Amino acid sequence: MRNRLGPLAGALLLGVTFLAPAARAEAQLSSDWAEGHNSRARLIAGEKVAGVEVEMADGWKTYWRNPGDAGGVPPAFDWSKSNNLAAVKVLYPAPKRFSDSAGDTVGYKGTVVFPVELTPKDPAKPIDLKLTLDYGVCREICIPAEAALSLAIAPKEKHALPSELAAALQHVPAPEASRRPGDPVLKRVVPELGGAKPRLVLEAQFPKGAGHADIFIEAPDGLYVPLPKKVSDDGAGNLTFAIDLGDDVDPKDLKNQKLTATLVSDAGQSEATFSVD
Template sequence: MIRLALAFFLLSGTAAWSDAGPVASDWFRGMDNQARLIAGHASRDGKTALYAGVDVSMPGGWKTYWRTPGDAGGVPPDFDWTGSDNLASAMVLYPAPHRIHDKAGDVVGYKNAVLFPVLVTPKDPSKPVTLQGKVQYGICKDICIPAEAELQLTIPPDVGTSAELTASLARVPDKAARSGIDPTLASWHLNDSAGKPKLILDIASSEPKTADAFVEGPGGIYVPLPKRSADQSGKAVFEVDLTDGVNIKDLKGKPLTVTMIDAKGQSETTIVLEK
């Protein structure tokens, strides 16, 4: 059994006001990781907006988890911005993850480092936003360490642009896939020919050997990780065993989010299994 060691750490910082660039807290060095909060204007899909970012860095070989950690378990990140000032909303976005093989099985997440962009909407755009939040996430190598960070950063209304946040946003899966770059869901169907229902996903990709796919159910309903079943010209085929820890009746008529990645890009889409 993997032994868990609990690491609580405090991250706080208020950056100086500046109209020339982004702002950031100091790095805080926790147990086998360091973290900071950054903020600035950044662009996604040609639209510029105010973003913050939870920046986590780990030693080589360490990993942290996506919002759906995978079959082998893990700690998904949790973000709580209660107590912030002049904040109407804060929406966390997730860069495309990767499938990671470890001793317990396959997990989904990030190795070495990740920057989670946070779309920040001020109540009054003419005034500074003071972010205060509690962030919980897990890091793992030979042991798994759940960490809790208390974050604080004041963002002036004239904050500059952040190349780091723009780069991270470019790795967030979008429903509007870029033609010739991002993998897409070419087709899908249910196969019940052997009496064991499977969801079959045909992923169109310019780099099919590097393609992967993840499926999420609504409300935390468990869906097993897809398994690669075939490679075709310009396509990778995956199947999801809908008898493995899940009742297909719980999924029918509900939206399932399919996230696709390959060496060039990423995208996501929604499918609904017929009742």
């Protein structure tokens, strides 16, 4: 098994660095936009949660935390210059699969908001949020971008959650313990590791419908797992996917590892963990 990030979807032609001015006041609910090549980024604020919003020109995309088989640049969030921030957790809305001549990638087009859970060191004081965001924006080529963003978030600020952030939170895949009615369910995983064509077979149910249904798999320690391929659909929301373990994978490296499955569709999204026994 190899540790694989993969090459960029195209040649790295240009590095783009841009800055957004600091928030003008504690009550400000978003930073100014940081303009970049075919994209722009900003911070938005809510109660105990912020959002990193990336907006892209038509036809351009950015990546999920696992960029897919064709390679790519997952976003990187550096909060180390923030003040009064004890802990931070970035959440990822459900991504989509994109296929082209280079292969399959996983990510977002148009606009994406990454919700960010914030824990202040002192709840009575504002959080001075400072972020260095590294991400890729890609079309035929992939361009690495860096944005420096800042926003002061007042303590106990009472205001409505920005609509962009509220929508993003609704599209974050729910873990098994908090799965919502209608979210997809991973019903069974069947390892078929022997023979000339080893694979993992995943059976899933999409109770609200299987429009754009997909599954993405992540393994610990950077282990590479190919993207699943849909092999059957009964038309009633029961789908089967298979992961080909014959190329670039040693099935023995997956034995006893805990893998994470992210299940997505137009109607719901969830996460599930499983072990390869």
